[in-house]
Amino acid sequence: MTDQAARIIFLDNLLADYESDAAMLRAQMHKALESVRDTLWPKKDSKMDMLQKIESSQEVELLVIGIRMLMPQNDEQRIIKNEAMQIS
16 A cells, blocks of 8 residues: 555656646546545445446546646656656
């Protein structure tokens, strides 16, 4: 769990360094993390647990697709995108 948390923080920092093109991806990642958190540690037993699991996996998939779709404008962004792809 600690290793995953470190990778997520590193990915968030990479996307922040990518600048405004990745701002929406960062917001999407934060939303996906909230869904994962709620799935792992639900506030109460709910019939929605299965739906939350499906939504969180879809949000993570969309994040990976979004990272793949980034169009680097310079060498620094190319490096950041490659690192982000390795983490995700």
